[in-house]
Amino acid sequence: MSIRVVSPVAGLAAPIGEVPDPVFSQEMVGPGVAVKPNGGSAEAVAPVDGTLSTLHPHAFVVSTEDGRAILVHLGIDTVKLEGAGFALHAAKGDRVRAGQGIVTWNPTEVEEQGYSAVCPVVALEVGKEELTDVIEDAQVAAGDPLFAVDS
């Protein structure tokens, strides 16, 4: 069995190594895919069915029933925006479905403030070989498949 992980945002899927942050590009917390978002106000959606186990305005983690955890980070160093420009539609501990809207944000505004808007989507504490069906050179819509993780 494997868990299908969908893209939280619409944009260009790219190798995780292109994220301008060593924690993600060197896969220190796990492997994944980077999505370079299309501009304009957009809703970031849950990448899998599960529980919203961590929620910050600029990042969240959805934990699945079989013990996997998928991290979505909206932009790089965006913790410094202190939530400005991010509107939350869910609360920590909520059960969510893949494709359900979690945060509304605007990647264009994030870039205007001097931050990269790229979104790492990471399978936390998983070996790289456990990722399959990886999409990392294609335009994707929010909710489109991005990769699968063994469960």
Added chain:
Amino acid sequence: MAEDKATAILAALGGQGNIVEIEPCITRLRCEIEDGSKVDEAALKTAGAHGVMQQGTVVQVVVGPEADTIASDIEDLL
């Protein structure tokens, strides 16, 4: 367990007196410290850090999604 980790990380950052600020991000602790030379990177890794990035008095300790918990445990120790 988590508290032991917090204690070990705090010690490896040079102890209570060396911390100016600790802020959790989703995968890491962003720390502002007094004296960068007191940071023991090997000890941080032994304490469970996946990685350490230091630029002078700014240290990022990559601990994964436990960052929130560890940061609040460290704050309890300060």
